Amino acid sequence: MNPKQLAGEKAVDYVKSGMKVGLGTGSTAYFTIQEIGRRVKHEGLDIEAIATSIESERLAKEWGVKMVDFSEIDHLDVTIDGADEADANLNLIKGGGGALLREKIVAFATKFYVIVADERKYVPTLGAFGxxxxxxxxxxxxxxxxxxxxxxxxxxxxxxxxxxxxxxxxxxxxxxxxxxxxxxxxxxxxxxxxxxxxxGLFLDKTDVLIIGNNDGTLKIIESKK
Structure with missing residues (x-):
């Protein structure tokens, strides 16, 4: 399986009915939204969601996910988003998709922040990605x-x-x-x-990093904060 798809779909295990959910932007978050949509459509998953981009909102609506905005809710229980780089302290560089402002607003409204990425994004030190x-x-x-x-x-x-x-x-x-x-x-x-x-510096926020490896395995790193 595509390592991005592997990580993106695994993260949906953190989503339960009744939750308010942030939907990220990017190639890995795409698989998360699709899997959430599949569970909404076929398993009766009942959530309210806010997306970090117009593109992600459009995709979620296509799957029948109920979309809301911050005039209707005052927090998010969980957000699943991607990253362009993540280090061992779970600090991130984000914004490759151009949605970094909305992503940060959503991140700071979130109680539990889950990042999904493939193994290429896990780096010793941030900065190789502009x-x-x-x-x-x-x-x-x-x-x-x-x-x-x-x-x-x-x-x-x-x-x-x-x-x-x-x-x-x-x-x-x-x-x-x-x-x-x-x-x-x-x-x-x-x-x-x-x-x-x-x-695009997202610091001291990530609770869990889920990495999809090319060999089909997953690595899950939990924050020590």
């Missing part, structure tokens, strides 16, 4: 200069030879910091720059 940073269009040139001054090389993301625009109508800059030995320091500095809406 850190996505969401920036508002107004004055982006100044924000770009301030981010660059932190010692990284930012590149504005494009898709199909056009500027990539997030679901929130912002830009994404993919920033090469090299290996990020102190992610908390980088996060703090980014948060101090006006125009930076959010970064």
């Amino acid at each position: 850190l996505p940073i969401e920036i508002i269009p107004f004055g982006w040139e100044e924000t770009f200069r301030e981010v660059t001054a932190l010692g990284c090389t930012p590149k504005r993301r494009e898709k199909n030879e056009e500027i990539f625009i997030t679901d929130n109508h912002n830009f994404i800059f993919d920033c090469d910091f090299g290996l990020i030995e102190n992610p908390h320091d980088v996060l703090q500095k980014l948060q101090g720059i006006p125009g930076v809406v959010e970064s």
